[in-house]
Amino acid sequence: MSILIDENTTFIIQGITGREAVSMTREVLDYGSKVIGGVTPGRKGRNVHGVPVEDTVRAFTERERVDASVVAVPPAFATDAVFEAIEAGIKLVIIVTERIPRKQVAQFVEYADQHGTRIIGPNCLGVISPGKSRVGGVGGAAESTRRAFQPGVVGVMSRSGGMTVEISNALSEAGLGISTAVSIGGDAIIGSTYAELMPLFDADPATKGIAIYSEPGGQSEAQLADYMRSSGSKLPVVAFMAGRFMDAMPGMRFGHAGTIVEGRADTTAEKIARMEAAGIRVAERIEDIPRFLKERIG
């Protein structure tokens, strides 16, 4: 089993003719994912690596089942693309685009909630259920992706796309493997936080443990700690906390848009304390993550 996507997931890529989207298309096809189309206004009738291009999302949803869409359009057009996907009835929208203003993100996230659509991202690399499908470029070239993401028992959630791959690779090398890895995005407001994805992992029989990558800024870690206390979740969770050096540098921005220490609650020290109080084990090194999980999974 897996969460969000499996071998039957069909999806389209909005902005498919862009430079990065063209290579993403090649990579997901090589991985065996079911990309059934792409949207770029004005390019109807073309194809990208054999994938047909249309002007609108509805051109696909009116004739076949579309489970998901990857939004890979420039920031100025991203919000429009997300609204179009939600209106067309797509229930999973994964937004790769970076630098979408927070207000617009909040608008389409609220709209998605009203329509029963799940948003992943923005500013993410996508979702992968190893051996089944990946929706988005996470992992890069197919061969490298297969090596870093071997099928297994750990659910991964990460605010950093790159660290999604690094942590999954460590779990694969340690023989634990991945059930589903989700690059949740690095922005201050995202469609799905750790705590919002946890119920899916809790309900997935294949997932025996959770690894998360976290950073300074935002309330996602506190929200996860609250979830672990109140939900009765049985899954062992190991968190890796990056950016510890930032605690001493309030007001300076590093890394992602959501990564800044503005108050005490943003610091890594505070987040680590909250997570540990909720039974989440916090690792200091990436290589500790599989070790700590093995102790709990057995």
Place this chain on the structure above:
Amino acid sequence: MRLYEFEAKEVLRRARVPLPKSVMARTADEAAAAATEVGGPVVLKSQVLSGGRMKAGAIKFADDAAAAKAAAAEILTITVSGQTPTGVLVEERREVVQEYYAAVTWDGRAKRPVIIFSDMGGIDIEEVAEQHPEHLSRTHISNLAPLSDYQAKVAVSRVGVTGNDLGPLTRIVAALTRVFVERDMTLAEINPIGKLADGSFVALDSHMDMEQEARGQHADLLRSLGIPDEDTRMARPPTEFEIAGAKVNDADTRGIAGNITEFDGNLGLIIGAGGGSLTLFDAVQSAGGNPANYCEIGGNPSVAKAAALTKLVLSKPGVEKIAVMMNVVSNTRADMMARGIVKGVIEAGFDPAEKIAIFRIPGSWEDEGFAILRKYGVEFVDRSVSMHEAAARAVAKMATT
């Protein structure tokens, strides 16, 4: 990006929020003239991008121009949380009978703006929330429904305000909410709102933060406030090295090779991507290393850009070696990075084998990358060596040279 109090108040003035009369002064002499212009007793407030002014002695009172001049001269010498004031706001001094707190900010969990209002203004709002929760209201507003004054009215009314006070307070909070939404703020706060003896209300202090990503959309506002594009409003102004780093990144649009922050160590870092850089910087410090810089490489930058970044880091006085490290890469290519960094080292006049302490960029196109590194004798590791282990090896090399 944070606005100074005088800028935030100008934004409020344009939104028709009532304010005490005030004049901005950059020097003690200007402060004296400002006090005369304002007339009567004044309060002089240091203009810094930080709280804690009262505690630091950077807010003073004066009854005439001569006293204002002396007070301003002193305030201008006081740093607050390490910041030198950009000036002094000279403001009419008003006697207040009650203080209120109003703010609009993002609630990251609800993913909506929240209006926070209290009839216990002027003190630490966290303390009010913990000790007097009945005096504080939190009112979420929809991102999709039209902005309407009733939302502010609900926020004000929830703490028990009614009668003649409800209307004027609602108008102030509604105006603040509009500023927050329309100007892409991450925080818009008035603390305190003062109720005067005659029953009217004024905004006595204000703190606003605009979302960094939205600066471009509000260029008109920022220009009209006199804020130049290069004013980053970080906790400290950028150094020359950091400005040069921004130029490297802007030289071409392919990928990112920049976001440089200067530190004073001897180990130059070429690291990436966003989360990987945070992880690796921690790893170098926890291994006892002294980074010369923070930076981020990602999105597959051009060879030329990676070379330019490498040359810049090597040009920094005191940099003895560089460590080149990333997480397992997806879209960034290990071979392109190897080309750019080796080229940068050679063009800077050094031997890559000697100058590169460690090279760890596993992932896409790593075999081609390894071939390049082998040819130039650079020590490299693959994904079987962790980020922390790679950082520790680089730090160990520094100790032996």
Place this chain on the structure above:
Amino acid sequence: MAMFIRVDIDEAVQGDEALKKNLVEACPVDIFALDGGRIVTVDANLDECTLCDLCIQAAGDRVKVVKLYRD
């Protein structure tokens, strides 16, 4: 100076106008350019070569991409 990549163009290419045009357009990093009707390589762009092989797909064995680090 290019340090990593050299591109050799066979003299036979010079007589094929369509191929010359195709090479200039196909390369994503502008390694080929026309100089007074002759096709040449642009030294400043050689090291940006992504090894995409589009030039080889267009020209067959009349264009060679040499990895200078693999000798």
